[in-house]
Amino acid sequence: MFPFRVRTTGILFAGAALAGSGVLAAPSAQAVSGVRYVTPGQSVQAAVDAAGSGGTVVLAPGTYPGDVSITQSGVRLIGPRTGRAEIVPGANASCGGYGICVFGSSGNLLKNVRVDGVTVTGFAKTGVMGRYTDGFTVTGVRSRSNGEHGIGEEFSVRGVFTGNTAQDNAQSGLFVGDATAAKGTKVVGNSASGNRIGVHIRRGRDLGVTANTLTGNCAGVFVVGDSSSPVAGDLDITGNRIVENNRYCPPNPRIAYIQGSGIVLTGAQQVRITGNTITGNQGASPMSGGIVMAPSISGAPTSFQTVVGNTVRNNVPADLAERDPRGSGTRYLGNSCTRSEPAGNC
Incomplete structure (x- = not known):
């Protein structure tokens, strides 16, 4: 269920009058009943700053050059009910290469910031990123062709990422990092395609990756x-559709090339993989296959997973693969699959 969307229909904007008078080169948004409405040519950043803690900013359809920095709790940045509000690189660069940045600090987590229904395109780093946040919520966002991740959070707790589309980003579509006390972050019902990794969890615990559609990436889920x-x-990967993630992504100093990977776990423990459909992921990388337990570059064992009730078929070279010599204790129960490494887990 998605959060409410504030209607823009019937709202009068002051921007045209101000521009015509020559008073302002870039008119500011008009505030109506505590909500600030922004039209193309107005400054989204100025509206966010004026809204302050707990304020709401609603964008009309159109293109908005420049990034948006949110530094106060409770801010809501909302796109239009119909049409597209697209944030693209421009002269304003307060986020240092991010499209929308929601940055608190280790001693001051930003709470309950929400980004809903906007498009973020073409930034050098991540399209929408939360850092040191609590309850950061991103819904109905389209984030595409960014130089790092589509949508993500770091050093944060209780995030919610749902109903988003992440496409053609250089790293991951959806990213949760450095959150060993994530306290329930949820990545639910998103679509990711054309990225290096569909959903990337790095040093994360206590979170859920549920009912996402991940296809056409180099890897579907990477933990x-x-x-x-x-x-x-200690996280759940449940009910996802992970199909034909067969793009080629070159190696980097830390890992081999990635291609044809459904779910890859490396150095993680006690992950529960249940009820997913993982098909047609094919390649010849050390991480290719349906569900793969891979060695960690740090030497941490990939152990004690639970793999239950998944449909894992037509993955090459194997549907289920144990490739970490240090790993142990993983249970495979009730999966529909054909080939495993070693044999006997299907």
């Missing part, structure tokens, strides 16, 4: 544990 403490994992 990286490294050597974090507490150990990354």
Whole structure:
């Protein structure tokens, strides 16, 4: 269920009058009943700053050059009910390469910031990023062709990412990082395609990846544990559709090339993989296959997973693959699959 969307129909804007008078080169948004409405040519950043903590900013359809920095709790940035409000790079660069940045600090988490129904395109870093946040919610956003991630959070708790589309981003479509106390972050009902990784969890715990559609990436879901403490994992990957993630992504200094990977776990423990459909992921990388337990570059074992009730078919070279010699204790129950490494887990 998505949050309410404030209607823009019937609202009168002051922008045209101000521009015609020559008083302002870039008119400011008009506030009506505590909500600030912005039309193309007006400054989204100025409206967010004026709205303040707990304020709401609603964008009319159109293109808005320049990034948007949110530094107060409770702010809501909302796109139009119909049409598209698209945020693209421009002269304003307060986010340092991010499209929409919601940045608190370790001693001051920004709480209950919401971004809903906008499009963010073409930024050098992540399209929509929360850092040091609590309850950061991103719904109905389209984030595409950004230089890092589509949508993500770091050092944050209780995030909600639902109903978004992440397409053709250089790294992951959806990203949760450095959150070993994530306290219930949810990645639910999103679509990710054409990215390096569909959903990327790095050093994360206590979160859920549920009912997402991940296709045409190099890997569908990638969970990286490294050597974090507490150990990354203790999370749920449930009810996702992970199909034909067969793009080629070149290696980097930390990992081999990625291609044809459904779900990859490396250095994570106690991950529960249940009720997913994972088909047609095919390649020859050390991480290719349907569900793959891969060695961690840090040496942390990939152990004690629960893999239950998944449909895992037509993945190459294997539907289920144990490739971490340090790994142990993973249970495979009730999966529909054909080939496993080693044999006997299907």
